[in-house]
Amino acid sequence: MKPVLNAGEFVVGLDIGGTKMMACVFDHKFKIIGRCRKKSKSGKDEKPEDRIEKIVREAITDAGEVPIRGIGVGSPGPLDPGTGVIIDTPNLGWKKFPLGQVLSDAFGVHVAVDNDVNLGTLGEWVFGKVKDCKNVVGLFPGTGIGGGIIVDGKLYHGASGSAGEVGHMTLEIDGPYCGCGKRGCFEALASRVAIASQIAALAARDDAPYILRNCGTDLGKIRSGVIAKAIDNGDKMVEGVVRKAAFYTGVAAANLINVLSPEALVLGGGLVEAMPNIYMEEVTTALKQHTMPFLLKFVRVMPAKLGDDAVAMGAAALIADRLNQK
Numbered sequence: 001m002k003p004v005l006n007a008g009e010f011v012v013g014l015d016i017g018g019t020k021m022m023a024c025v026f027d028h029k030f031k032i033i034g035r036c037r038k039k040s041k042s043g044k045d046e047k048p049e050d051r052i053e054k055i056v057r058e059a060i061t062d063a064g065e066v067p068i069r070g071i072g073v074g075s076p077g078p079l080d081p082g083t084g085v086i087i088d089t090p091n092l093g094w095k096k097f098p099l100g101q102v103l104s105d106a107f108g109v110h111v112a113v114d115n116d117v118n119l120g121t122l123g124e125w126v127f128g129k130v131k132d133c134k135n136v137v138g139l140f141p142g143t144g145i146g147g148g149i150i151v152d153g154k155l156y157h158g159a160s161g162s163a164g165e166v167g168h169m170t171l172e173i174d175g176p177y178c179g180c181g182k183r184g185c186f187e188a189l190a191s192r193v194a195i196a197s198q199i200a201a202l203a204a205r206d207d208a209p210y211i212l213r214n215c216g217t218d219l220g221k222i223r224s225g226v227i228a229k230a231i232d233n234g235d236k237m238v239e240g241v242v243r244k245a246a247f248y249t250g251v252a253a254a255n256l257i258n259v260l261s262p263e264a265l266v267l268g269g270g271l272v273e274a275m276p277n278i279y280m281e282e283v284t285t286a287l288k289q290h291t292m293p294f295l296l297k298f299v300r301v302m303p304a305k306l307g308d309d310a311v312a313m314g315a316a317a318l319i320a321d322r323l324n325q326k
C-alpha cells in the first residue's frame with residue numbers, strides 16, 4: 001500500500017481506544033496539523049458517537065478548519081471492515097452500530113473503519129521502519145493484547161473480518177481464565193492486567209516494596225510506567241513477573257512466525273514502550289527456543305516506532321488508500 005494524497009487534500013485519522021480517543025488531521029504529506037485527544041469515558045448524557053463527533057470537529061478546528069476529504073477510523077472490534085458496522089463493543093455500549101455511516105452522515109465525507117490494532121500495524125508498516133516488507137505481524141501487549149497481520153501487502157481479515165485476535169491464542173491449556181471466557185490465552189498470561197494482578201499479589205505480601213509504597217495493591221494504578229520504575233528501583237520479583245510475561249510474548253511471536261513467516265515482526269504497546277530492553281531480551285530468547293530455525297533467518301524483530309500515533313496514522317493511510325480506489 002502506498003497511500004497518496006494530492007497537495008491541498010486533508011484527511012482525519014481517528015483512534016477510538018478503551019481509555020482515550022484521539023483524532024488527528026493530516027495534510028497530504030501525512031503530517032499531523034491538528035489534533036484532539038480526550039478520555040473515552042463520556043458524561044452521563046453523552047453518547048459515545050456524539051463525543052467522537054465532537055473530538056473530530058475539535059481536531060479540524062485545531063487544524064484551522066481545513067476541508068477534509070475522508071475519515072479513517074480505528075475502533076475496538078469485532079467489526080465489519082467492509083461496511084463500517086461495529087458488531088459488539090461492551091466498553092462503548094455499541095451493538096451492530098453503523099459507525100462508518102454515522103460519521104459519513106455527520107461530516108459528508110467517505111469513512112473507512114478497521115480494527116484499531118490492525119491500523120496500528122498498518123501505521124507501522126506504511127510509516128515506520130518496515131516499509132519494504134510485504135508480510136508483517138504487529139504485536140501490541142498493553143492493557144489487553146492486540147495484533148495485526150499483513151500478508152502479501154494487505155491487512156488480513158479472514159472469513160469473519162476479525163482475524164488477528166493474537167491475544168486469544170492459547171498458550172497454556174490449563175492456564176488462567178481470560179476475559180473472553182477461555183483458559184490460558186496469551187492475554188490472560190501476559191497483558192498489563194495479568195501482570196498487574198500478579199504484582200498486586202506480591203505487593204500484598206510485601207514482596208514488591210516500591211509498588212506497595214507507590215500504588216498499594218490497586219490494579220488500576222499498577223501501570224506500565226510504574227512497573228518499569230519498580231524494576232529500576234530493585235523490585236526483583238516484579239522483574240521476574242515482567243520477564244515471564246515478556247517470554248510468553250516471545251512464544252506467541254514464535255507461533256506467529258512459524259505459521260506466517262513474516263519478514264518483520266513489530267513489537268509495540270505500553271509494556272514494550274516502558275521496558276524495551278527486558279522485552280527484546282526475553283522475546284529473543286523465546287524465539288530461539290520456539291521458532292523453526294529456517295524461518296527465523298527471514299524475520300526481523302523490532303520495536304514499534306510511532307508510539308501513541310500509530311493507530312491514527314494507520315487510519316489516515318487506510319482512508320487515503322480507499323479514496324484513491326474510488
Ligand SMILES: [Zn+2]
Nearest residue numbers: 168178180185
Ligand atoms: Zn481470551
